[in-house]
Amino acid sequence: MLSAFEKRVHPYPDEPPRPLPSGFFAFLWEATRGLRPYIAAMTFFTALIGVFEAALFGMLGNVVDWLSRSSPETLWRDERGNLLLLAAILAASPVVIALQTLLKHQTLAANFPMLLRWKFHRLMLSQSMSFYQDEFAGRVATKVMQTALAVRDVWMILADILVFVVIYFVTMVSLVGGFDAVLLLPFLGWLGLYVAAMCYYVPRLGKVGQQQADARSLMTGRVTDAYTNIATVKLFSHAQREAGFARGAMQEFIQSAYAQMRLVTSFEIVNHLLGMVLIAATAGAALWLWTQGQVGVGAVAAATAMALRLNGISHWVMWEFASLFEHVGTVQDGLRTLSRPLAITDRADAVPLQVPRGEIRFERVGFGYGGQRRVIDELTLTIRPGEKIGLVGRSGAGKSTIVNLLLRFYDVESGRVLIDGQDIAGVTQDSLRAHVGMVTQDTSLLHRSVRDNVLYGRPDADDAQMIAAAQRAEAHEFILGLTDPKGRSGYDAHVGERGVKLSGGQRQRIAIARVMLKDAPILLLDEATSALDSEVESAIQRSLYRLMEGKTVVAIAHRLSTIAAMDRLIVLDKGRIVEEGDHRSLLARGGLYARLWAHQSGGFLGEEDGDEAADARDELPAAAPLKPAA
Structure with a gap:
């Protein structure tokens, strides 16, 4: 059953991702494409759970009243119908909760952000070269990852938690009002003060959350940039300089964290104070009404229990609202990058290129x-x-x-x-x-095996074709001697990020082997042999001349x-x-x-x-x- 719900959503659809809107709500709505029926079903079951949990306190009051007016010998006879209804509700509740949690945790929790990462990543892969010249690679990757999670959490809070709280509170107030309208006053007064506190704190938390998200991506981008260019850092003995460069971003991030925690601390104190006032006012009003004979013992027990429960929920809601606005800030920060229009796009009527000559x-x-x-x-x-x-x-x-x-x-x-x-x-x-095949001066290899890098030129090539290309590029001999820390060797050895484990000439020869395997009719060479020593360059030039035959x-x-x-x-x-x-x-x-x-x-x-x-x-x-x- 768990697997069936997990397979309801395919996180890697084949169709091209749609461009993302730049408006916040439009962005959130577009992100739910393909998931909306499941989000709606989860919301429905969440509302039923909210009604059920609030109604339990009403049932508690009824049970107290039944016990106070019936003896043990007559309880079943007097309250049989009510007891059977209570048993039926209790028996049905696990089914509702099971459906809600299956949709939330199996269908949506993992698939939702993974689907978004898949879409965001494909959109970023389609961005132009100029886009990446103006961005840290680590910063873009951070936005892809953290925005996907933030979008999911925003929807989870809106469609799950907030729906539960609203339905729960409405049901609770209806039940309390059924005992006596006077008991509504503490709850409504608390609600007004609680909403006022939320209106003060939550937007401020959201603003700090947005600043924190931007500071986090900048911090990650600077750290990643140093790692990516570690050879340059060490060559110029600038480890301390890079640490200071990252520290500036870290300091910006920690200042936003301090500001966030100050708001959280004061909100927590205010929230607790409001909760104590609610409990005292509700219990006092219920006892006063009982002394006047206007409510029974069950009403006192139920109203007081509801106030206690609401005090506990208010702390949870506070954190969820703070989390919501932090996620909202993260989404707003991320969508500025993720929704940027593609500079280079295919026309609607674009056709595959044919190159006969x-x-x-x-x-x-x-x-x-x-x-x-x-x-x-x-x-x-x-x-x-x-x-x-x-x-x-x-x-x-x-x-x-x-x-x-x-x-x-x-x-x-x-x-x-x-x-x-x-x-x-x-x-x-x-x-x-x-x-088009191209060999550039600044050769960059993928942090994968030599085999993967050579086959990048033609993924469907077999080993014999791959080895033949490597031999023509004068690369086969040194490839056989490669090893990595995990014990892989030869064509299975990994080359490190951007091929850092290889010399410049070795990287260049693997890049040339990759282009030779691709065997495209148009060949572009940009300083193709600049990283090679004279002896190897002479051999590669002969290979390149063979590669050039019949090509433009x-x-x-x-x-x-x-x-x-x-x-x-x-x-x-x-x-x-x-x-x-x-x-x-x-x-x-x-x-x-x-x-x-x-x-x-x-x-x-x-x-x-x-x-x-x-x-x-x-x-x-x-x-x-x-x-x-x-």
Whole structure:
């Protein structure tokens, strides 16, 4: 039976997640999609439980009255119908409670937040590259995790706890009023004062809760950032600096915690004082009415018991309300990130890309990362099927931007990019990137096994194909010698976060093996061999040349000697093509390429000086200094 209720909700639906609204209540409502019938059923059973528990005190009063007016010999005869009804209610209550708790704890408690995490994570995976350049990865992960739990808890409090309390109080007041209207006065007076206290404390707790949620995600983001870049931290001996950086966020978090606990302490004192006043006033009024002969002993017992019970519940409700507003703050903090519109989306009529030839065409493309100065300015370029071109230019000339636009990490601001005559803005992103293989200078591996990282290029490949790709990338030999602390070895050894357990050259060779296995018709190389020593680089270059056969290739290199053998070199300056041709013809022309070749130091392009350097830096808008330009 438990399993049946657990399987009522599928936490990993296949359909694409819908964009999340930015409004708080709309966000909460959208989060319940697929769960609303179960939340409604749980709420219904919760209301029945509230009625039952409050009615028990009325039954207690009735039992006292029955005992006071009947002898043991006549009790069954006089009150048989009432006793049978009481027994039936008591027998039915476990069924209601069982259904309520099965829905709450089996159907919703685990499935609700997991379903939200699944949706949130898929939405975050669809966010653009610019989104992640402006966010801590740890901060995003924290918001995905804690917002999912907060949404569930908000609904649990609203649909379960608050419904129970409201129904419970209404039933209780109705029963007390049935004894005598005077007994209503202590309860209604307490309610007014309790609501006033809630109106004062709860919004303040909610505001502090929101500040705390933001401070928690910032703290987690800073700590995670240090761990992610631990090699840099140690290289510059900045462990204390990073500790101080995290301490600033920790101090902000603990100050919000202090503020929260101050409010909680004063609320607890006020709440207890109100409870004592309620008990004293109810017991006093009930005894006074009894002395006047207006109520029986059962009414005194029931009213006093209800006041005692309500005092206990009030502490629980206080904490639940405080928790509610803390969760509300967490949701409000999280939805600002989670509901951010996707910058790059597939059109409704997007179709899969078909690449029978591999021709790439840029038609009057303009782009500037949202800034006034364009990094790419009216670029027109045709790369023939199977042609190998090299992009050359100083830093800031727009080389990497061209690659980013081709991959549609960003949408062009003017013009269009076509592959085999198909505008890439009209095809699905997945199909576009499935036809492109890329090896970058900054190789990042997943914190998984070598096997998983190589097969990332083509998950359906078998071991023989995987090993063949690793051999072509000159990686197979060193992979066989890898081990990890858990005793895994070879292709099963884990490489650490971002591949930290491997050298730069080893990471690069695994990345190349991954692209070789993918075998896409379009190949992009961005400093693909920069992390390799000369001997290995020579072997990899031979493998890359084999990989390039029959493919359209776009290569970027600051070391011009690595791309001098390309079919055509495209020389860029300030986002425009200023020269093109092969290596020999460009040297003979004596233009920018010849000057770059002559000015190389150790085979690399030199940095720009004076006004030229300032012009290159101006290529990027001041508002987005971290956006890639080349």
